[in-house]
Amino acid sequence: MNLVSELDLPEFDYTKPDFSADTYHVxxxxxxxxxxxxxxxxxxxxxxxxxxxxFLRSKATAFPGRQIAEFFGVIDGPLAEHxxxxxxxxxxxxxxxxxxxxxxxFTPRAADRWRPVMRGFIQRLWTxxxxxxxxxxxxxxxxxxxxxxIATVLGAPHQDAGRLHEWSSWVQRQFDIRALELNLxxxxxxxxEIQAYVSGLLEARRQEPRDDLIxxxxxxxxxxxxxSAEECTSLVVNLLAGxxxxxxxxxxxxxxxxxxxxxxxxxLAERPVLASSAVEEVLRFEPVTPFTxxxxxxxxxxxxxxxxxxTIIAICAERANREVNGGERFDITAPRDTRLLTFGAGAHYxxxxxxxxxxxxxxxxxxxxxxxxLALDGPPQLGGVEGIYGIDKLRIIWS
Ligand code: HEM
Numbered sequence: 001m002n003l004v005s006e007l008d009l010p011e012f013d014y015t016k017p018d019f020s021a022d023t024y025h026v027x028x029x030x031x032x033x034x035x036x037x038x039x040x041x042x043x044x045x046x047x048x049x050x051x052x053x054x055f056l057r058s059k060a061t062a063f064p065g066r067q068i069a070e071f072f073g074v075i076d077g078p079l080a081e082h083x084x085x086x087x088x089x090x091x092x093x094x095x096x097x098x099x100x101x102x103x104x105x106f107t108p109r110a111a112d113r114w115r116p117v118m119r120g121f122i123q124r125l126w127t128x129x130x131x132x133x134x135x136x137x138x139x140x141x142x143x144x145x146x147x148x149x150i151a152t153v154l155g156a157p158h159q160d161a162g163r164l165h166e167w168s169s170w171v172q173r174q175f176d177i178r179a180l181e182l183n184l185x186x187x188x189x190x191x192x193e194i195q196a197y198v199s200g201l202l203e204a205r206r207q208e209p210r211d212d213l214i215x216x217x218x219x220x221x222x223x224x225x226x227x228s229a230e231e232c233t234s235l236v237v238n239l240l241a242g243x244x245x246x247x248x249x250x251x252x253x254x255x256x257x258x259x260x261x262x263x264x265x266x267x268l269a270e271r272p273v274l275a276s277s278a279v280e281e282v283l284r285f286e287p288v289t290p291f292t293x294x295x296x297x298x299x300x301x302x303x304x305x306x307x308x309x310x311t312i313i314a315i316c317a318e319r320a321n322r323e324v325n326g327g328e329r330f331d332i333t334a335p336r337d338t339r340l341l342t343f344g345a346g347a348h349y350x351x352x353x354x355x356x357x358x359x360x361x362x363x364x365x366x367x368x369x370x371x372x373x374l375a376l377d378g379p380p381q382l383g384g385v386e387g388i389y390g391i392d393k394l395r396i397i398w399s
Contacts, residue, residue, distance in 0.1 A: 194241070
């Protein structure tokens, strides 16, 4: 059995000056040709689909939120406390119990119920830019659309959507190792503010239940068990944090990809039934979560390699998703039978997957017929790929 530290592995170093989101697909593809594993400053990167899934599903691994934060000196304080209660960092029975309590609120049917709300928001945002034939898609639609939607689903006032987005993007930077190094005070402030906001919201809903997800969570029970007040707060914070920036980034990438593939945008405009395969192809080709991570809780042997307990592994959804016939080609009509790793796999598989898919489908099927000749109006400003890979600026035009 070879120890992973003794292997001669290619390097993937995102801290190098020549590293950028523009070139990372090419770099990863080159490295993948050399090996299924790569070395990076903090973790070994798994570049192959089945091995990625193996580590995500293994009971001998956990999400290394705590360990990564400690590496950056986050030992106590609001972020450390948030990390300890984050569903993503829970393991075993504690995690299973939480998913059993809330799972029913996130089924495809539960998500479909909100489609009319989603359509209403996309329509409203669209009417503000329609007449101009051009906009920066990020502030105009990509950012407000998921925050308005998740605010409504949870039962938060619409006028708070802007603040929710702002908090979400800071809190999500706990997964971005560059931001942990550079922006810790902003992340901690956002964690404190969103927690106080959510506690107030929960208190209001305890007093006056409504037809929203917060009320459902407050009432959630299984076998006589209920969520504690702390669990409820933490979960709602995670839904807000995990449910805005991700979908916003994914929608922005969708528009960028379709602007580069006009024939496919036209096809979607003509055949709205393609919306769900269009969304799958966007999620496959340009995941906003190119990497997720695990720590080995015990020695793990896989493909003749020993990963000692404590080893941190980054699972590369970007490479895994492209490991199909014609995988480097964006094509919404190609039959794909791969299991995407964009939403993870196993016990922590994204809780909001059905909401995210529904939001993306509603937005793309609405926009495609209304934006013929969609094109980029200047180069987009891409975010970093280390955490949630979003887009900061995306000027588009249409006829
Ligand atoms: C395109 C949009 C989205 C993407 C790409 C995405 C991606 C992911 C990934 C990769 C994970 C698993 C991480 C891991 O196992 O290491 C995850 C977990 C999670 N996501 Fe999402 N997500 C999206 C949207 C949402 C939405 C809309 C919500 C909430 C409404 C949400 C809530 C969560 C929660 C709560 C978890 C933790 C689940 C657990 O630990 O059991 N996500 N997501």
